[in-house]
Amino acid sequence: MSKTMKGVTLFADWDPKPDFKLGPKDIEGKQTYLGSKVWRNPRIEIVEHPVPEPGPDEVLIEVKACGICGSDVHMAQPDEEGYILYPGLTGFPCILGHEFSGVVVKAGERAFDKRTNKPFKGGEIVCAEEMMWCGQCKPCADGYPNHCERLNEVGFNVNGAFAKYIVMPAKLVWNLESLKNRYSGDDIFLAGSLVEPTSVAYNAVIERGGGIRPGDNVVVCGGGPVGIAACAILKRSGAARVILSEPQPERAELGKKMGADYVINPLKEDFVQRVLELTDGMGANLYLEATGLPTVVYPQIEKVIWEGRTINSTVVVVARADAKMPVTGEVLQVRRARIIGAQGHSGHGTFYRVIECMADGMDMTPMITKKITLDEVPQNIINLRTDRKECKITCVM
Structure with a gap:
């Protein structure tokens, strides 16, 4: 395995508007929960990143499919003053991409598969939540992890999946074994990449x-x-x-x-x-x-x-x-x-239920109207600012 990989990375300038006030969860020059009031002059580049290593509770996933989301478009789209359109949690530079599926390559010793209640061994076909909840704050304890007080988001302020590999906490990873009765070959990865937007x-x-x-x-x-x-x-x-x-x-x-x-x-x-x-x-x-x-x-x-x-x-x-x-x-x-x-998707078994609906015949793959390579991702993100003919453009790796 190579030590580096290409990643579709969004850069932007920290240039807060006059009415912006640094919030308790914002990090000066790095991260904010009010993206459109801070980040200016967005630009997408494909740059080299180190291949990440999984910790004890994490899995390393080889990405096979990743869809372009409207959030990707709006994070990279400037308004008349150069500020990004996306209003939420953002931290740049960051590899974009959060609607993905792939294959587990390596897993930490405490990384368990929710479907089997056994450790990940490698080779499992999976997808993952993009909202990284802590499990310890009050919203998480109340059953609302998508409103976590320590929320991070894959592809927004944590490196995402428009790259060869991604590391994810095992608690956010969902096995797609039940889809094998409906899909074969690359189609299972296409279906898996649609679990996240369908869960939203x-x-x-x-x-x-x-x-x-x-x-x-x-x-x-x-x-x-x-x-x-x-x-x-x-x-x-x-x-x-x-x-x-x-x-x-x-x-x-x-x-x-x-x-x-x-x-x-x-x-x-x-x-x-x-x-x-x-x-x-x-x-x-x-x-x-x-x-x-x-x-x-x-x-x-x-x-x-x-x-x-x-x-x-x-x-x-x-x-x-x-x-x-x-x-x-x-x-x-x-x-x-x-x-x-309504924000995001986590909690109340949303991912599990969507996967089971897909396994029972709710085929979402017709939503994918165009397939592209990793090198084509930046231009397609830009094209989606004005071109609404495509529904879901998916990068296949």
Whole structure:
């Protein structure tokens, strides 16, 4: 094994905006929980890194597939002033990539496989969570590790998976053995790389949104990977009508393939009237905001809630954005509606349940619309700023 490896690495300048204040978990010049207020002039380079060594509780994984996430795009995308668009936890320089699968190469003596309750031996096909929780703080103790007080994130402030190898804590690694009945060859790695984004959707609509009853109507705003994964999950959960709002034709068609019953083009149709027409005036029980454009999308959702006949609707906000939502309290009060925030995926067995859904036939691999090499990752991250024809671009190694 070589001692070094290439990694797709994001660099940026620490240049805080005047209103930024260093928080208790921020590290001057290195890390912040408010990325878009600090990091400027992002640039992606492929540079050499040492191959990491696993500690006693860790595993070394040879990466086989890693998808590009919208977060990768927004961390590397500057606004008019040069500041990155991503608003959350970031620490640069950092190897990007967190939606991955691969093969265990080496494991520490205390690295156990959750599926077998035995030590990892090497050769296991796995994927991993990207939210690195401590297990000791109050949110972790309460069962909310995705809100860990000592949170680190793979590919955000800890080196990620756009590289040959990655070291992960064993507690975050999930065996993909059950997928072998459905997938063979490289397909199992492609499926495994989609567990993380599908788990984000699962956490949003099932864990945070509270799920649905069979026969409920749902509206998904945004046909990116998380929105399309939500269509699949909600249809599998028994939704009567899954309505996807998405203007890009390629993503709209993919949404239909993955579970959407109807697609609305909000640039050509009246979103409010169309939702009410499709639901016989009822509106929806659950709305997912997965566009990152809350100032545009939320007022339309709110109008459907106000004019529809469904009481007790839930709006789940999963897309990350700096913008504030224009909320009318009267609508929430009179219609007994609520707005829920959803972050990440960890906790409540989300990864396990998604893997088992995949093993039972919920095939997410059609979301992968383009495969690339490691050397092609930087340019494709840049292209995704404006090109929405692709759904999930995946690096295959």
